[in-house]
Amino acid sequence: MTTLLVQLTDTHIREPGKLAYGRIDTAPYLREAVKSILRMKQPPAAVVMTGDLVDFGRPTEYAHLAELLEPLKIPVYLMPGNHDDRHALRRSFPGHTYLGTGEFVQYAVDIEGVRLLALDTSVPGRSEGMLCERRLAWLAQELQRSRGMRVIVAMHHPPFKTFIGHMDKIGLQSGSDELAALLAKHDHVQRVICGHLHRAIDARFGGTIASTSPSPAHQVCLDLSPDAPSMWTLEPPGFRVHVWDAEGPVVTHLAAIGDFPGPYPFHENGALID
Numbered sequence: 001m002t003t004l005l006v007q008l009t010d011t012h013i014r015e016p017g018k019l020a021y022g023r024i025d026t027a028p029y030l031r032e033a034v035k036s037i038l039r040m041k042q043p044p045a046a047v048v049m050t051g052d053l054v055d056f057g058r059p060t061e062y063a064h065l066a067e068l069l070e071p072l073k074i075p076v077y078l079m080p081g082n083h084d085d086r087h088a089l090r091r092s093f094p095g096h097t098y099l100g101t102g103e104f105v106q107y108a109v110d111i112e113g114v115r116l117l118a119l120d121t122s123v124p125g126r127s128e129g130m131l132c133e134r135r136l137a138w139l140a141q142e143l144q145r146s147r148g149m150r151v152i153v154a155m156h157h158p159p160f161k162t163f164i165g166h167m168d169k170i171g172l173q174s175g176s177d178e179l180a181a182l183l184a185k186h187d188h189v190q191r192v193i194c195g196h197l198h199r200a201i202d203a204r205f206g207g208t209i210a211s212t213s214p215s216p217a218h219q220v221c222l223d224l225s226p227d228a229p230s231m232w233t234l235e236p237p238g239f240r241v242h243v244w245d246a247e248g249p250v251v252t253h254l255a256a257i258g259d260f261p262g263p264y265p266f267h268e269n270g271a272l273i274d
């Protein structure tokens with residue numbers, strides 16, 4: 001059996017009609033993403049949202065998010081990013097009991113043979129992220145417990161340098177080396193999936209692969225300079241699709257959001273050309 005896990009990230013939902021950065025209404029973009037997910041030929045088993053779910057961590061924004069996600073009739077696993085508020089998130093989604101009650105929103109859920117470990121990198125009131133000893137101790141324990149399973153670790157701030165200057169300045173400020181050392185001891189970790197960057201980026205990390213995902217709305221400009229200014233663009237939006245079967249590696253795709261012409265067969269004048 002093939003299992004798909006969709007990763008949505010950085011949806012930055014505002015109250016209905018409010019624009020992010022005075023310019024973009026993120027809600028219709030999430031609506032399009034949901035439509036694209038519902039159009040997928042193989043329906044995903046679940047969706048994981050790797051943070052910056054809303055723009056200011058307000059209950060009214062989370063209520064709007066819940067409304068926008070409602071057409072997805074599959075489990076949606078929520079994680080906080082630097083724009084979120086852990087308490088408002090939990091209060092707004094009381095049915096999402098996996099969010100727990102501890103200081104950090106960290107949890108383990110099993111999705112058809114793969115264990116998803118959500119790691120909380122957010123720091124209240126700060127754009128930067130961190131991993132402290134307590135968060136890493138939880139991960140160490142969960143990695144030990146999940147030996148023999150395939151594991152995906154999810155976190156908002158990527159643990160690697162992206163070379164986009166302004167984003168690295170608000171990246172993961174601590175715990176990255178410790179995380180790499182921990183993951184290197186666990187070869188059952190298939191991948192580390194992240195948000196925050198609003199772009200698709202992949203890097204080798206801790207003996208596994210770490211990646212970020214585009215946003216369903218706005219993207220961070222591809223400016224790979226240390227002094228890159230903080231700018232965004234409306235490049236085509238997307239999401240990640242992580243896929244696996246009964247055994248073997250987790251494979252990750254990049255999906256574009258939208259309704260495009262096609263599909264067409266690889267045929268010309270009755271002959272197969274591919």
Ligand SMILES: [Fe+2]
Pocket residue numbers: 010012052081196197198
């Ligand atoms: Fe974001």
